[in-house]
Amino acid sequence: MTAIKESSTIQENKQYALEKCPVTFVMEKIGGYWKPIILYHLSTGDKRYSELKRAIPAVTEKMLIQHLKQLEADGLVIREAKPVVPPFVTYKLSSAGTGLLPVIDAMAAWAFKVKDGIYNI
C-alpha cells in the first residue's frame, strides 16, 4: 500500500484540496487507475478475487489487490474471506461504495453523450 512520505509539497497541496474541494476528495477515493473499473464490476454483485481478475484481464495482480485494499481501507468495498483451502475471498460494495454509483452513472452518461457527438467536441 505504498508508504507516503510526510511533508512534500504535493502532499500539502493535497491537504489543501481535500479540505477545500469535495471533488478532489472523491478523486482521492476513486482516482486510482483501475478503481472505477473495479467498482463497476462490483456494482453488479459481489465477486471473487479471481472473478475480478478474469473480468479485467489487463490489470496485473499487484494493481488489483493494491486497489482492492485501498478501496477496503476507504470503506468502499467489503472483503469477506472463508477460511478454506484454496482460499475463497469475495468483495462487495459497502453502503458508501453503493452511494458512489450515481457518480459513476453520471460519468458514464456524459461519456456516452460525448461519444454520440451530442457536444461539439
Add this chain to the structure above:
Amino acid sequence: MTAIKESSTIQENKQYALEKCPVTFVMEKIGGYWKPIILYHLSTGDKRYSELKRAIPAVTEKMLIQHLKQLEADGLVIREAKPVVPPFVTYKLSSAGTGLLPVIDAMAAWAFKVKDGIYNI
C-alpha cells in the same frame, strides 16, 4: 504539455480502459489534479486567467495553464483572448464542460454525505 512516450504498458492499458470504460474516459478528462477545481471555479461564470490564479492560490502558474490548455484541447473550456496589452484572456465552460457539472455535483453530494457520517465509513 509534456510529450508522452509512445508504447509504454501504461499507455496501452489506457487505450484498453478508454475504450472499455466510460468512467476512465471521464477520468482522463478531469483527472488532472487541479482540473476539477478549475472547472468548479469556471462553473460560476467565465474568468480571466489572473482571476483563476487568485481564486486558486495554491496552484502554480505552470500547472494552471497546463491544465487550462488540456481542458481547452479536450473541448471542455473555451479560451478567448483580446489582442490588447496587457493581455486580456478569459476562460469559460463549453457545452461539454457544462455537461460535466452534474458529475461534479454528484461527486460533491457524495463527499458531503461521507463527511456528514451518513455512511458508516
Add this chain to the structure above:
DNA sequence: ATAGTTACATACTTTAGGGTAAGTACTTGT
C-alpha cells in the same frame, strides 16, 4: 512426489505528473 489452485506479498524499475525557478513580450505609469 509433485503439480495445480487461490489469494495474495515483495523487491525492483519505469513513467507520467506535479513542483521550482526563472525568463519572455508588450505596453503603461512614474
Add this chain to the structure above:
DNA sequence: ACAAGTACTTACCCTAAAGTATGTAACTAT
C-alpha cells in the same frame, strides 16, 4: 530608465503511481 502587470513558456528535478517478475502458504488431486 525602470518597475509593474498580464499571460504565458521553458528547463530541470522529484515523487507517487503503475508495471515486471517472482515468491509464498495451504490444501487437493493425480
